[in-house]
Amino acid sequence: MFRIVQKKVLNEAVILMEIEAPFIAKKAQPGQFIIFRVNEFGERVPLTIADYDRDKGTVTIIFQVVGKSTQQLAALEENDSILDFVGPLGVPTHIGEDTKKVCVIGGGVGCAIAYPQAKGLFNRGIDVTVIAGFRSKDIVILEDEFKAVTNKFIITTDDGSYGQKGFVTTALDELIQSGEKFDEVIAIGPVPMMKFVCDVTKKYDIKTMVSLNPIMIDGTGMCGGCRVTVGGQIKYACVDGPDFDGHAVDFDELMKRNSTYREHEHDCRMMKQADNLK
Numbered sequence: 001m002f003r004i005v006q007k008k009v010l011n012e013a014v015i016l017m018e019i020e021a022p023f024i025a026k027k028a029q030p031g032q033f034i035i036f037r038v039n040e041f042g043e044r045v046p047l048t049i050a051d052y053d054r055d056k057g058t059v060t061i062i063f064q065v066v067g068k069s070t071q072q073l074a075a076l077e078e079n080d081s082i083l084d085f086v087g088p089l090g091v092p093t094h095i096g097e098d099t100k101k102v103c104v105i106g107g108g109v110g111c112a113i114a115y116p117q118a119k120g121l122f123n124r125g126i127d128v129t130v131i132a133g134f135r136s137k138d139i140v141i142l143e144d145e146f147k148a149v150t151n152k153f154i155i156t157t158d159d160g161s162y163g164q165k166g167f168v169t170t171a172l173d174e175l176i177q178s179g180e181k182f183d184e185v186i187a188i189g190p191v192p193m194m195k196f197v198c199d200v201t202k203k204y205d206i207k208t209m210v211s212l213n214p215i216m217i218d219g220t221g222m223c224g225g226c227r228v229t230v231g232g233q234i235k236y237a238c239v240d241g242p243d244f245d246g247h248a249v250d251f252d253e254l255m256k257r258n259s260t261y262r263e264h265e266h267d268c269r270m271m272k273q274a275d276n277l278k
């Protein structure tokens with residue numbers, strides 16, 4: 001069992017939890033993930049490691065409440081326990097020794113994944129710019145945390161209620177046009193956002209890595225559910241990723257695969273709404 005050390009509500013749909021998991025905390029690196037199971041009847045759900053504290057022996061996760069498993073996890077409180085918490089899984093993010101300046105881009109809850117990337121780079125002495133995009137001001141997360149580990153921090157909102165109005169791609173293009181020279185861009189968030197970021201960086205021939213989150217079951221490469229096409233070859237996000245060369249990813253195929261169970265997800269939400277009306 002894995003004890004919940006801290007629980008913090010970041011906005012109405014996003015929750016941070018610090019979990020007591022010393023063996024995972026000892027090995028965790030930016031870019032890796034865990035798989036949790038709330039109880040013996042629960043499904044296996046992957047979540048990127050948002051932070052870790054080797055001294056305290058804790059791992060921090062940040063998740064959006066969107067389905068049954070995350071609803072069950074969100075219902076737990078501090079000092080409650082989770083049955084399974086497995087990791088660290090996946091390949092840690094790799095940054096070349098000659099890298100001096102990186103732009104990390106996060107979209108929505110993807111900012112929870114972007115944060116450890118930015119923190120890890122900043123702690124290595126790399127110049128870090130972060131562009132964090134949200135729909136509106138009320139769902140902004142981790143603002144103070146990002147400011148502490150970046151040289152430049154930009155927030156964009158679709159509706160202009162906070163920061164710059166517009167999308168992260170516009171802010172990125174404006175930075176490049178103004179003379180900013182990035183050795184690498186890291187994009188993490190909704191698949192369409194990552195695709196459009198790659199469209200921008202491809203014009204300027206800037207290396208771009210993306211963190212992919214396809215459907216995943218076991219996290220060890222056996223089920224094949226998380227396969228993606230990268231550079232014309234089949235890769236598995238759980239063991240070959242989750243970071244990949246964004247300019248080589250077949251985003252159209254990925255979006256199609258991610259929508260496989262959308263109809264079932266819609267049915268589940270409709271059933272939940274019906275239950276709430278009883």
